[in-house]
Amino acid sequence: MIKEFRLPDLGEGLTESEILSWKVAVGDTVTLNQVIAEVETAKAVVELPSPFAGVITALHEEPGTIVEVGKSIVSFEVADDGGASPSELAPAGVAPAGATNAVAGTAKREPNLVGYGAVVESSGRPARRARTFTTAGVEPVRTETPVVEPVETRPADTAERPRSTPPVRKLAKDLGVELAAVAGTGAGGLITREDVRNFVGGELSAPVRHLSAVSDSVSAAGPGAQGGREVRTPIKGVRKFTAAAMVASAFTAPHATEFLTVDVTPTMDLLAKLKTSRAFSGYKLTPLTLVAKAVLIALRRNPSLNSRWEEASQEIVQFNYVNLGIAAATPRGLTVPNIKDADTFSLLELSEALTGLTETARAGKTAPADLSGGTISITNIGVFGIDAGTPILNPGEAAILAMGAVRRMPWDFQDAVALRQVMTLSLSFDHRLVDGEQGSRFLADVGAILAEPGMVLTMV
Incomplete structure (x- = not known):
């Protein structure tokens, strides 16, 4: 029997995805949960596992094609209802990470990919009555004949046309x-x-x-x-999503930006010491790690910067947790994945989380869930040699901090001019949520920590 796999909703109501590449070809035999394609949503690149075990009979879309959710993208030939079920065709003992064992009379769902999964037919009820697959509320189409791509023919009563799919x-x-x-x-x-x-x-x-x-x-x-x-080049994928989000933010939230230049020599000295410390051996420590920790500490004293303006209910929502977003430049465009509950992390844990977050983002493997729910963000423009800027808020967030390059320059130090390491911080905030005083106090707190890390003892 032929079964079709429709493109699922890969998270948060996304309506379309781009087929980046097929990992299989027509005629290939695949197993349940085998990766068959790589697709790009408006937020991330996602691997699609096979919902069936069987033989690929048709690939309906070419790489580079943007496909709407619910449209059939691949057809499988699987055992009919009287034969082996997809679960029986899958290799024995193979199950995806996180899969749960089926209880008698209950189907088990695997893999768990943002709201959909292959449901293995149980032996407790007839196979023809079991739901084999659900994706974003759309049931798969079952047909009795193979789905074949239409090919243009040359009718005798019309001019010849080239044959192609x-x-x-x-x-x-x-x-x-x-x-x-x-x-x-x-x-x-x-x-x-x-x-x-x-x-x-x-x-x-x-x-x-x-x-x-x-x-x-x-x-x-x-x-x-x-x-x-x-x-x-067509505007699509991450670039299209980022553009829409930035336009919505720029013309919805009244932005205000403040700047503070700080002598961060003590922070850079601390960073050098931590890198040689046995406790931090094997961890990747950067200025971003310490700036992120300073932001998390400063938010405790200035909670208004960790909030959201909710237009529909006309309410200000203040978060008692921090999902810290980190802007990451990737080959597919700008993404801002966030570290959930970053305020509960130690410096070691924060360092590890930042390393994993940036590596995953640059590889294009960030899960859609990690790209939503942020409460405040940091963008490191200093890695590009830039000193300051006016960052645009992520929609739904009250503030974003840009950290500039660390530069050695003459600075007033202990009543004399000395060569010091200096950084400029740029804070943009939503003026509906954050008053100038609140924004200034937050920025001053971040600066005070970076100028003298020991100041943390007076803040916590």
């Missing part, structure tokens, strides 16, 4: 290729993706269109892919 036609359109000029190497002269790619003279893995100022026509050398004067 819809994904190939889309690729050709994105690259500006006229299929009539392409020779098909597939069965019966079918034009394949490789034929289109070879026609433009190189391997292209994404639908990026190059525009030539000389001509829009396609020649045998390709559509101006080499040396074009413009390159157009």
